Structure formats: structure tokens, C-alpha cells
Amino acid sequence: MVAVRRLVIDVLKPHEPSLLAFTEQVAAVDSVEGATGSLIELDQEVQNVKITVEGTDLDFDDLESTVEELGGTVHSVDEVGCGDILVEERPTHQDG
Amino acid sequence: MVAVRRLVIDVLKPHEPSLLAFTEQVAAVDSVEGATGSLIELDQEVQNVKITVEGTDLDFDDLESTVEELGGTVHSVDEVGCGDILVEERPTHQDG
Amino acid sequence: MVAVRRLVIDVLKPHEPSLLAFTEQVAAVDSVEGATGSLIELDQEVQNVKITVEGTDLDFDDLESTVEELGGTVHSVDEVGCGDILVEERPTHQDG
Amino acid sequence: MVAVRRLVIDVLKPHEPSLLAFTEQVAAVDSVEGATGSLIELDQEVQNVKITVEGTDLDFDDLESTVEELGGTVHSVDEVGCGDILVEERPTHQDG
Amino acid sequence: MVAVRRLVIDVLKPHEPSLLAFTEQVAAVDSVEGATGSLIELDQEVQNVKITVEGTDLDFDDLESTVEELGGTVHSVDEVGCGDILVEERPTHQDG
Amino acid sequence: MVAVRRLVIDVLKPHEPSLLAFTEQVAAVDSVEGATGSLIELDQEVQNVKITVEGTDLDFDDLESTVEELGGTVHSVDEVGCGDILVEERPTHQDG
Amino acid sequence: MVAVRRLVIDVLKPHEPSLLAFTEQVAAVDSVEGATGSLIELDQEVQNVKITVEGTDLDFDDLESTVEELGGTVHSVDEVGCGDILVEERPTHQDG
Numbered sequence: 001m002v003a004v005r006r007l008v009i010d011v012l013k014p015h016e017p018s019l020l021a022f023t024e025q026v027a028a029v030d031s032v033e034g035a036t037g038s039l040i041e042l043d044q045e046v047q048n049v050k051i052t053v054e055g056t057d058l059d060f061d062d063l064e065s066t067v068e069e070l071g072g073t074v075h076s077v078d079e080v081g082c083g084d085i086l087v088e089e090r091p092t093h094q095d096g
Numbered sequence: 097m098v099a100v101r102r103l104v105i106d107v108l109k110p111h112e113p114s115l116l117a118f119t120e121q122v123a124a125v126d127s128v129e130g131a132t133g134s135l136i137e138l139d140q141e142v143q144n145v146k147i148t149v150e151g152t153d154l155d156f157d158d159l160e161s162t163v164e165e166l167g168g169t170v171h172s173v174d175e176v177g178c179g180d181i182l183v184e185e186r187p188t189h190q191d192g
Numbered sequence: 193m194v195a196v197r198r199l200v201i202d203v204l205k206p207h208e209p210s211l212l213a214f215t216e217q218v219a220a221v222d223s224v225e226g227a228t229g230s231l232i233e234l235d236q237e238v239q240n241v242k243i244t245v246e247g248t249d250l251d252f253d254d255l256e257s258t259v260e261e262l263g264g265t266v267h268s269v270d271e272v273g274c275g276d277i278l279v280e281e282r283p284t285h286q287d288g
Numbered sequence: 289m290v291a292v293r294r295l296v297i298d299v300l301k302p303h304e305p306s307l308l309a310f311t312e313q314v315a316a317v318d319s320v321e322g323a324t325g326s327l328i329e330l331d332q333e334v335q336n337v338k339i340t341v342e343g344t345d346l347d348f349d350d351l352e353s354t355v356e357e358l359g360g361t362v363h364s365v366d367e368v369g370c371g372d373i374l375v376e377e378r379p380t381h382q383d384g
Numbered sequence: 385m386v387a388v389r390r391l392v393i394d395v396l397k398p399h400e401p402s403l404l405a406f407t408e409q410v411a412a413v414d415s416v417e418g419a420t421g422s423l424i425e426l427d428q429e430v431q432n433v434k435i436t437v438e439g440t441d442l443d444f445d446d447l448e449s450t451v452e453e454l455g456g457t458v459h460s461v462d463e464v465g466c467g468d469i470l471v472e473e474r475p476t477h478q479d480g
Numbered sequence: 481m482v483a484v485r486r487l488v489i490d491v492l493k494p495h496e497p498s499l500l501a502f503t504e505q506v507a508a509v510d511s512v513e514g515a516t517g518s519l520i521e522l523d524q525e526v527q528n529v530k531i532t533v534e535g536t537d538l539d540f541d542d543l544e545s546t547v548e549e550l551g552g553t554v555h556s557v558d559e560v561g562c563g564d565i566l567v568e569e570r571p572t573h574q575d576g
Numbered sequence: 577m578v579a580v581r582r583l584v585i586d587v588l589k590p591h592e593p594s595l596l597a598f599t600e601q602v603a604a605v606d607s608v609e610g611a612t613g614s615l616i617e618l619d620q621e622v623q624n625v626k627i628t629v630e631g632t633d634l635d636f637d638d639l640e641s642t643v644e645e646l647g648g649t650v651h652s653v654d655e656v657g658c659g660d661i662l663v664e665e666r667p668t669h670q671d672g
Contacts, residue, residue, distance in 0.1 A: 002123040004116070006132075008378045020292070020348050020368050027290040027370035034371035036294075039364060040383075040573050050383075054375045060116050076135060078380040080116050082123035083130035087150045090104045092174040093191070093232050095136075095146075096381070098219040100212070102228075136381050156212050172231060176212050178219035179226035183246045186200045188270040189287070189424050191232075191242075194411040196404065198420075252404050268423060272404050274411035275418035279438045282392045284462040285479070285616050287424075287434075296570045308484070308540050308560050315482040315562035322563035324486075327556060328575075328669050338575075342567045366572040383573070386603040388596065390612075444596050460615060464596050466603035467610035471630045474584045476654040477520050477672070479616075479626075488666045500580070500636050500656050507578040507658035514659035516582075519652060520671075530671075534663045558668040575669070 003057040004031075006081035012046050013072035019049055022070055026051055029066050031059040048075070054086075099153040100127075102177035108142050109168035115145055118166055122147055125162050127155040144171070150182075195249040198273035204238050205264035211241055214262055218243055221258050223251040240267070246278075291345040294369035300334050301360035307337055310358055314339055317354050319347040336363070342374075387441040388415075390465035396430050397456035403433055406454055410435055413450050415443040432459070438470075483537040484511075486561035492526050493552035499529055502550055506531055509546050511539040528555070534566075579633040580607075582657035588622050589648035595625055598646055602627055605642050607635040624651070630662075 013022055023037035033055040040048040053063065064074050081087060109118055119133035129151040136144040149159065160170050177183060205214055215229035225247040232240040245255065256266050273279060301310055311325035321343040328336040341351065352362050369375060397406055407421035417439040424432040437447065448458050465471060493502055503517035513535040520528040533543065544554050561567060589598060599613035609631040616624040629639065640650050657663060 002120055004120065005130075006378070007116070008380055010380075010382060019365050020295070023368040023370050024290055024292065032371060034293075034369070034373035034375035036370075036375045036377050037368040038377045038573060039366045042364070050377065050380070052375050052378045054373065076138070076382070077115050078135045078382050079378055080119040080133040081130070082119050082132075083128060085130035085150065087130035087132045087148050089132050089134045089146065090102070090148045090175055092104055092106075092146070093230060094106060094172070094174050098216055100216065101226075103212070134381060172234070173211050174231045176215040176229045177226070178215050178228075179224060181226035181246065183226035183228045183244050185228050185230045185242065186198070186244045186271055188200055188202075188242070189422060190202060190268070190270050194408055196408065197418075199404070268426070269403050270423045272407040272421045273418070274407050274420075275416060277418035277438065279418035279420045279436050281420050281422045281434065282390070282436045282463055284392055284394075284434070285614060286394060286460070286462050294570070296572055298572075298574060307557050308487070311560040311562050312482055312484065320563060322485075322561070322565035322567035324562075324567045324569050325560040326569045326669060327558045330556070338569065338572070340567050340570045342565065364574070366574050367570055386600055388600065389610075391596070460618070461595050462615045464599040464613045465610070466599050466612075467608060469610035469630065471610035471612045471628050473612050473614045473626065474582070474628045474655055476584055476586075476626070477518060478586060478652070478654050486666070488668055490668075490670060499653050500583070503656040503658050504578055504580065512659060514581075514657070514661035514663035516658075516663045516665050517656045518665045519654045522652070530665065530668070532663050532666045534661065556670070558670050559666055 002082045004060065004082050005054060005086045007053045007058055007060060007077060008079035009051045010075040010078050011049050011051055011067055011072045012075050013049060013070065014046060017070055019047065025066055025070055026053060026063060029062045031055045031057055031062065098178045100176065100178050101150060101182045103149045103154055103156060103173060104175035105147045106171040106174050107145050107147055107163055107168045108171050109145060109166065110142060113166055115143065121162055121166055122149060122159060125158045127151045127153055127158065194274045196252065196272065196274050197246060197278045199245045199250055199252060199269060200271035201243045202267040202270055203241050203243055203259055203264045204267050205241060205262065206238060209262055211239065217258055217262055218245060218255060221254045223247045223249055223254065290370045292370050293342060293374045295341045295346055295348060295365060296367035297339045298363040298366055299337050299339055299355055299360045300363050301337060301358065302334060305358055307335065313354055313358055314341060314351060317350045319343045319345055319350065386466045388444065388464065388466050389438060389470045391437045391442055391444060391461060392463035393435045394459040394462055395433050395435055395451055395456045396459050397433060397454065398430060401454055403431065409450055409454055410437060410447060413446045415439045415441055415446065482562045484540065484560065484562050485534060485566045487533045487538055487540060487557060488559035489531045490555040490558050491529050491531055491547055491552045492555050493529060493550065494526060497550055499527065505546055505550055506533060506543060509542045511535045511537055511542065578658045580636065580658050581630060581662045583629045583634055583636060583653060584655035585627045586651040586654055587625050587627055587643055587648045588651050589625060589646065590622060593646055595623065601642055601646055602629060602639060605638045607631045607633055607638065
């Protein structure tokens with residue numbers, strides 16, 4: 001299979017563990033070289049966060065189980081970058 | 097014929113396989129060096145995704161049959177880059 | 193005469209041949225080093241596409257006849273770059 | 289554990305100490321290589337400031353206790369960057 | 385006198401000669417290293433185009449007479465860059 | 481203490497001395513390597529200006545007394561950059 | 577005194593001399609390395625232009641007298657960059 005080099009994952013998570021602890025755990029997953037957690041929104045129960053993850057060959061199943069072990073759920077995978085090179089999404093005239 | 101170096105394809109796909117599996121399969125097509133799948137919109141039945149693909153000489157027929165084998169349909173090809181060099185689209189005063 | 197290094201051409205074309213085939217043909221014109229076709233809009237009959245073409249000395253007549261052989265028409269030439277160097281258009285306070 | 293390389297912290301602080309003194313203290317925390325304090329808003333009692341902190345392995349507990357010693361409170365951690373590399377957050381079509 | 389290195393000229397021109405021919409002629413003026421013609425607007429009689437011209441020491445009189453020989457008129461000179469170095473215009477808080 | 485490397489100061493100043501003289505004086509303060517004064521707004525009595533100052537270890541007290549000797553007042557310190565490196569503020573989804 | 581490296585000057589000038597001649601004269605002032613004149617607005621009597629000037633140590637008095645000899649008036653100095661280095665203005669959350 002081809003290498004998965006970037007994943008942008010929309011996650012719903014409880015307030016605990018914190019975004020920091022959460023992102024540390026995601027970054028600790030074997031295939032991950034770096035992870036950035038961004039707080040999108042929060043209400044009394046949950047936080048909606050975006051996790052941008054990069055590596056030479058990311059293992060999504062490991063990532064998802066880590067998210068779930070931390071009490072979170074993967075709401076959607078919003079971007080996936082695969083292959084020998086990391087291709088940047090191109091804006092088009094059809095974008096909203 | 098000239099080399100096709102970039103394709104930006106608007107795809108409608110069922111929820112399964114996932115955007116990850118879908119993009120992995122596209123990136124595995126022989127002529128592809130890298131592919132990025134971006135989630136544009138989704139409703140209960142389908143996902144509208146944008147696949148940005150780059151390579152030294154992309155084979156669209158292979159790509160389209162891969163998309164279809166995965167249950168998807170190519171809604172439109174929104175950008176094509178061909179030739180010895182990859183030319184970036186220029187904004188003009190006629191753009192909306 | 194001076195070298196024509198970039199042309200941005202607004203084209204109306206039928207749905208067939210596809211934007212891919214269309215852009216491949218344009219990129220195959222002798223003076224062209226690279227061509228990018230971008231889908232602007234489409235309706236039932238026609239596609240409005242923007243072709244950004246670059247080369248060391250582009251031949252517009254060849255390009256236009258290629259477009260016409262493919263069933264398209266050049267709606268307008270929106271940008272032209274000529275000379276020893278390729279000059280980027282400057283934004284001004286008079287732009288809309 | 290993985291290295292924490294960037295933290296963006298939303299802080300509520302009293303007018304004293306000043307944003308300058310506050311940011312100096314944060315930058316003086318052992319694990320910090322650089323800190324930038326930005327004034328977001330202020331009213332008669334408090335200032336809402338954003339602290340962007342970078343280092344090779346940031347210690348959030350040290351940072352939080354420093355903020356609290358200075359009379360401030362961490363309102364939220366808005367971005368966390370961890371791992372061997374610092375990954376930039378990717379914009380997606382799901383961003384508001 | 386100092387060298388004129390960039391001129392951005394707002395031109396009204398008839399439909400013929402084309403923007404391509406027009407820009408080729410402007411780029412052929414002795415002092416010009418490169419010229420880019422951009423279509424701003426057009427109506428039944430005239431085209432409003434912007435010509436961005438760069439060179440080591442541009443001769444505006446030559447440029448203007450070339451424009452006029454081609455049936456166009458210089459509506460306004462919107463930007464001028466002179467001197468040993470080409471200085472980029474700075475945005476300020478007074479800009480509209 | 482850590483080095484203060486950048487300060488962005490919102491200043492209210494009388495019309496005299498001019499923004500030029502004012503910025504020259506600020507730039508002449510020992511710890512300053514460079515200073516840029518930007519006119520934000522002005523009315524009949526005062527000018528609201530933004531002073532962006534950079535150096536290897538800025539001395540705010542010197543800067544503030546210089547501002548005051550010139551008849552101005554520091555309205556607020558809007559950004560502070562401290563440490564071994566100068567960290568750029570990160571945009572977040574919580575920014576207005 | 578410190579070196580003045582950049583000035584952005586808002587000027588009201590009559591239609592003659594032209595923006596080109598005006599900018600050439602400004603660029604010819606001893607301390608100037610480069611000058612860019614940008615047309616902001618014009619009405620029947622006057623042109624509002626922005627002159628961005630850079631040099632190793634600009635002499636504002638020379639510049640202002642040049643502007644006045646050409647029939648113009650300095651309406652305001654909108655940006656001043658001084659010191660050993662040229663510092664770029666920082667955007668802040670207080671900007672309009």
C-alpha cells in the first residue's frame with residue numbers, strides 16, 4: 001500500500017484529558033512525526049478539535065484507537081495526503 | 097502525447113470505503129506520485145470529495161476506473177495541468 | 193518580434209472533448225511548455241474554461257486553431273505576458 | 289513522552305503585571321525558547337491575551353503555574369504542537 | 385535622471401489590435417524587458433486594459449506613442465517605480 | 481531576565497513632533513535596532529500611531545520615557561516578543 | 577541621529593507634472609535609492625498619490641521641498657522606518 005503522509009481529523013472529545021494531553025498521546029503513536037491539535041469550538045460537555053498529523057506512513061487505526069481510548073470520537077477525516085510526495089490541495093472555482 | 101502532471105477531480109462517493117481508503121487507492125494507481133483527498137461536503141448518502149493528484153504522467157482512465165471500482169463517480173475534472181512544466185492557474189479580472 | 197511567454201485564455205467549449213483531452217491538445221502545441229485548464233462554469237451545452245499557457249515563445253494562432261479544431265472558441269484573451277522576462281501584473285488602487 | 293513544541297494559550301489576566309512583564313515571565317520558564325504575548329481585548333478589570341510559546345519541549349504545568357503566580361488564569365489552550373516536527377494546522381472545507 | 389523601472393498604465397484601446405498584439409508591441413519598445421497586458425473590462429467599442437511594464441530604464445514617451453499608434457489612449461499612469469532599486473508600494477492604514 | 485525582542489506599542493501623540501521625528505527618537509533609544517511608526521488615525525488634537533520596535537533586548541522603560549518626553553502617551557502595548565527566538569503569533573479559531 | 581530607511585508619504589499634487597515626472601524627481605533626491613508612486617484617487621483639480629521611498633538614510637526635508645517645488649503638498653506621513661534594520665509593521669488585534 002502507499003504511504004499515508006498527512007491526516008486532518010475532526011474529533012469530538014470530552015474536556016478531559018486536555019487538548020494538550022490528547023495531542024501528546026496522538027503524537028506518541030508510532031507512525032506519527034508531528035501532530036497539531038487546534039481547538040475549533042467547545043460547549044459544556046465536549047470540545048470539537050482538529051488534529052493535523054504528519055508522518056512518513058501514518059497508521060489511522062492506531063490513531064483512531066488512541067482517540068477512542070482517550071474518550072474521543074473521530075467525527076470525520078477531512079483531508080488525507082498519500083503517496084511518495086505530499087500534494088497540497090488545489091483551490092478551484094467550484095470551491096464554495 | 098504530453099504528460100499530464102496534475103488533476104483536480106470532484107468526486108461523489110459513498111461513505112464506504114472511507115476517504116482514507118479511497119485516497120490510498122487513488123495514490124496507488126501507477127502513474128500517481130501523490131494524492132490528497134479533501135472532504136468538501138457530505139450528507140446521509142454520499143460524500144463530495146476533491147482529489148488533487150500529481151505525477152509525472154497521470155493516467156486518467158486508470159484513475160476514473162479506480163474511483164468507479166470504489167463505488168464513486170467522477171462528477172467533474174476541475175483542473176488539469178499538462179506539459180513539460182506544471183503551470184499555476186493565473187487569477188484574472190474576469191474571475192467571479 | 194518579442195517572445196510571448198504567458199497567455200491566459202477564456203474559452204467556451206462543448207462538453208466533448210473533455211477538459212483533460214482539451215488541455216492535453218493545447219499543451220501539445222509546439223510553442224507550449226505547460227498548460228493548465230481550469231473549469232470556471234458549465235451548463236448543459238457548454239463549459240467555460242480558463243487555459244493558462246506558458247512557454248518561451250507561444251504561438252497564439254496555433255493555440256486558437258487548436259481550440260477551434262476541438263470545437264471550442266476563444267471568448268477572450270485575459271492576460272498576455274511578453275518580453276525577455278515574465279512580468280507579474282501589479283495590483284493598483286484602481287482595481288475594482 | 290513526545291516533545292511539546294508549540295502552545296497557544298488564551299489567558300485572562302489583571303492589568304498588572306503588564307503584558308510585557310507577563311510575557312517576560314512566561315519566556316523565562318525553563319522549557320521556553322520564545323514567547324509572544326498579544327493583546328486581544330481588555331476592559332476595566334481584565335485583559336484577554338494570547339500567548340504563543342515555542343520551545344524544544346515545553347512544560348505546560350510550569351507555564352500554567354507561572355501564569356497563575358502572576359494573577360492570571362488559563363482560559364483555554366487553543367493550539368498544541370507536539371512531536372519530532374512542528375506541524376502547521378491545515379485549513380479544511382469544514383472550517384467555519 | 386533616475387531610471388524608471390516599472391510602470392503600470394491604464395489604457396483604453398479599441399478591440400483591434402488584440403490585447404496580444406498590443407502587448408507584443410509594448411514589449412518591443414526598446415527600454416522594455418517585459419510587459420504584461422491584463423484585460424480589466426470591455427464593452428462593444430473599447431477594452432480597458434492594464435499594462436504592467438518593467439525594464440532597466442523605461443521610456444514613457446516611447447510607450448505612450450506606441451499605445452497611440454495602436455489606436456489606444458493612456459487613461460492614467462497608476463504606478464511608477466524609479467531609482468536604483470525597485471521599491472514595492474507599502475499598504476497603510478489610510479488605504480481605502 | 482529574558483531578552484525582549486519585539487514590542488508593538490499603541491501611542492497617542494500630539495501633532496508635533498512629527499511621526500518622523502517621533503520614530504527617529506524611538507529608534508535612537510539604546511536597545512532599539514529598528515523602529516517603524518505607522519499612522520493609524522488622527523484628529524484635530526492627536527495622532528494615534530503604532531510603533532513596531534525590534535532589537536536584541538529592548539528596554540521598555542527607556543522607550544516609554546522617550547515617548548513621554550516627546551509629549552506622547554503609551555495607550556497600550558499590543559504585542560510583546562521575548563526569549564532566545566522571536567515567535568510569530570499564531571492565528572487560532574478563537575480569533576474574532 | 578538614526579538612519580531613516582523608509583517613508584510612505586500621502587501627497588496631494590496637481591495633474592502636472594505627471595505622476596511619472598513627480599516620482600522621477602523624488603527618486604532623484606540624494607538620499608533616495610528607490611521611489612514608487614501610486615495613484616490613489618484623482619478629481620478634476622488634484623491627484624492623491626502615495627509615495628513609498630526607501631534609502632539608507634532618507635532626508636525628509638529634501639523630499640518635502642522637492643514635493644513642494646513640484647506644486648504638491650505632503651498631506652501626511654503614513655509610515656516611517658528608522659534604525660539599523662528596516663522593521664515591518666506588525667498587524668495587531670487592535671487594527672480596525
